[in-house]
Amino acid sequence: MYGVIMAGGSGTRFWPRSRETRAKQFLSILGENSLIEDTVERFRFIVQKEDTYIITKRSQEQAFRRLNLDIPRENILFEPMGKDTAPCIGLAAVHIQQRDPHGILVVSPADHTIKNDGLFQNTILAAAELAERENGMVTIGIVPDRPATGYGYIQIDPSCSPTRNVDTCRIKTFAEKPDLATAKSFLESGDFFWNSGIFIFQASVYLRQLEEYLPEIYDGLMEIQSRIGRSDYEETLQRIYQQIRGISIDFGVMEKAKNVYMVKGAFQWNDLGSWEQVFKLSQKDQNGNAVQGEAVLMDTKNSYVRSEKNLVAVLGLEGVVVVQEDDVTLVCRMDRTEDVKKMVDKLRNKKLTRYLE
């Protein structure tokens, strides 16, 4: 079993803390460690460190060198540019398949938070057993505890069966982020689960799916695989990545493939998709405020205030997010934090890129 941590995200939703050279996975958002360190640590329960891989972008090489991750340097694979998850997982697959033709990939984003490590471990082991037994594509579906509108959903065929005491189910369909009414009906039905972005399959099974549904990408990856360990590897990687299209594993593979399964994940999971998510997971004071760093709040409620080094003073407000980091202060209505990435786009359009770097 091989761990594959996807760490190529730019994390514009956590601007101004996240920047182009300091993506979300490098931030310590809830605890002391960075999200990538927590993720590597979590994998320690299920795979050897020499079997743990990280896929990231070449532009984040410096940031990785600064970390002291306990995995072999050659296990950090660099993509020349981001092409979404289908090629990213494909690149990991060709490396691992060459090393171990029967290798099983456990693919996970680097920047989510998970509690209950034991439950996580057991769920992954169940998924791996299922993937091997059925030659299937398995994903972890998180048991929803609220009608969340910020996640994609997976609908299962309710006739599940247990593997290692974990419900393993056939997937009926994938659903995009729903509106609130739809999310409520999803929650009530009991057949819908949050799409965690965690996938488990044999490298060879995944590559066969690519061959069928994304043949161009498959061909490119095969060419790359043939150059592993050769001097023209980098050049080939660069050329292929420039040619192939960017597409997600969900849209490009999972929604089309036949042999897809979901394993129920009952562990606590959050994709930390916005400052509001972080606020929800943070400890609050008696006014419902979560405060980090030097800040003074007066007549202020249900707000998230984080200051890197300066003082943030908030007076008479409710439901705001204030994040001071380096040379930027962001002030945002709590229920608009999903749109921080639009603010980042706006800054890019205004050529204020120095505040994004």
Next chain:
Amino acid sequence: MYGVIMAGGSGTRFWPRSRETRAKQFLSILGENSLIEDTVERFRFIVQKEDTYIITKRSQEQAFRRLNLDIPRENILFEPMGKDTAPCIGLAAVHIQQRDPHGILVVSPADHTIKNDGLFQNTILAAAELAERENGMVTIGIVPDRPATGYGYIQIDPSCSPTRNVDTCRIKTFAEKPDLATAKSFLESGDFFWNSGIFIFQASVYLRQLEEYLPEIYDGLMEIQSRIGRSDYEETLQRIYQQIRGISIDFGVMEKAKNVYMVKGAFQWNDLGSWEQVFKLSQKDQNGNAVQGEAVLMDTKNSYVRSEKNLVAVLGLEGVVVVQEDDVTLVCRMDRTEDVKKMVDKLRNKKLTRYLE
């Protein structure tokens, strides 16, 4: 005629721009010049520069040295500590009276904004004529254009008479800051005017009032006057100021004195008492926002955003004030900017005084 500019305020209401060592009068809030520079400039129309005095606190000496005000250095009088306006004007009065026993004082705060300089000049000249003719205490009442609740009011006896084409009236009473309903009735009555804090009287007349209504302060000032130009002046000043109580000219003198007059000021005036006031006087964009410095606003309305050097990004808010200055960012609801001074008090109580200096 002598100009007396009271420049001892600490201006905590403009924190974080105003600090202990950089009071409101040293800030350029609306235009390019600081408020004190604008005030000195305005006095140029009515008195000679060698007849213009500034009264300030010893702690602001450095800040004054950095300015290049076109008045003689000996005309800057330092109080050892703030004791409100009655002693402050008294100190100016003893200095000026000694120089010119018939001198008329034109007393003005350093940190207000006034437009229509010609009208201002004519109003002051009318007030001075009246003060001399009646041996009276004269104040300028601003013709109100809205039911403001942030100002004290002056009620006049409506039988006014013109001096230099300006209405000069006897004062009936002084009213504290009213609630909105009261302010509306004030506006409708036509007999109520805003208390501008500008006073005109002979030095000798003012000192006679002090002798009657604030005899301790009067005695102290006489002692100080006897030491002017002597080596023990500073020591005496220090000792007297430690003894006397702090009290305003309005409460301590004007409300008690008999021979008090008001001259109608029809010029544009604003005491710049809060960030909200500054917002009201600022130019707005099509979303009703006033923005200074590096700031990007998205889906934000009717807000005041000022950044000294960093970037302030505001998303999805309405009616907020964001002021970034040096190592502080203040985020405040627009209608709570009067309470910024309470925030300053809170910081002082929390021993976060480094953000106030």
